[in-house]
Amino acid sequence: MLERHGIRPSVQRTEVLKYLIGHRTHPTVDDIYVALSPKMLTLSRTTIYNVLKTLEESGAVRSIVIDEKNVRYDICVEDHAHFKCRRCGKVFDLEMPQMEMKLPKGFEMENTDVYYYGICPECALKQ
C-alpha cells in the first residue's frame, strides 16, 4: 500500500499505517504514539508527525480538524462526512449527504468537509 502511493516503506511507516487500518477511530498523533511506542522503544513523536505528513501528502490518509485542539487522522480517504459525539467525543464516519448547493458565481469549489455534532447511539441509549 505504501509503495502504491510512492512511499518507501520503513518500519515506522508500516506500523503507523497498520495502526490506522486497524483502528478506525480517527486517532490523534498522541494516540498513535502511545499505542506504538511500547513495541518500538526508540519511536519518536516527531517520527509520527513526519510519517503522517508524508502519508497525507501522498493521499494515503486524510486529516480531520473537528472542533478541538489536535488533529486526527483517517485511513478512509473516500468522500465522507464525520459525526462527533459531544458526550463521549468519539468521531464516526458517515455517508456524505446529497447536497444541493447554490454556489455564488465565481467560486470554484474543490472539496467539502461536512461535520455533524450530536449524540451517538451508544450515549443516547445510556440516558
Next chain:
Amino acid sequence: MLERHGIRPSVQRTEVLKYLIGHRTHPTVDDIYVALSPKMLTLSRTTIYNVLKTLEESGAVRSIVIDEKNVRYDICVEDHAHFKCRRCGKVFDLEMPQMEMKLPKGFEMENTDVYYYGICPECALKQ
C-alpha cells in the same frame, strides 16, 4: 445587543462586538487585538479571549475552526456554510446547502458545519 443576550455591557465587550459587526471577515483573536489595541491602550489579549468566550456562550457570536491553527469568530450566527479560499485564505459566508442525509439509526444530530475549500472569485480572476 449585549443586553439582549444577557451580557453586561462593558467598554471592551462593546468594542469587540462593534468590530465583529463592522468586519465580517471572520477575524481571529489577534486580528481583533491588533485592530483595537491602538485605541484602547490597556487592552489585553486575555480580555479578547474572555469577551469572545462570553459572547459565544450567550450565542451572540459563533466560532469557526476551518483548516488552521487559530479560531475565527463570526457575528452571523444564523445557519450558514463557509468557503475558504486556498489562495488568499479569506473565509466567506455562503448559504447552507439543502442536504439530504441518511443518518444511521440512533444518531441524534444537533448541528452541522459545512466547509468548502477552493478558489474565491477574486483569486480566480487573477489567474
Next chain:
DNA sequence: TCCAATATTGTAATGATTACATTTTTATAT
C-alpha cells in the same frame, strides 16, 4: 459613599506542532 460582585489585565503555564541538527537506516554501486 461603600461594598460586593464582576470584569480586566498581565504574567506565567500548557500543550500541540514544527525546526533543526544529529544519528541511523536504506538502496545502490563498487
Next chain:
DNA sequence: ATATAAAAATGTAATCATTACAATATTGGA
C-alpha cells in the same frame, strides 16, 4: 561484502495559540 550517498528517524529546543491564575480595576446596587 563494503563503501557511499540519499533518505528517514530521532531528540531537543523553539514556536505560538490558548488557558490558568492572581492582582487590580470597574461596576451597580444598598
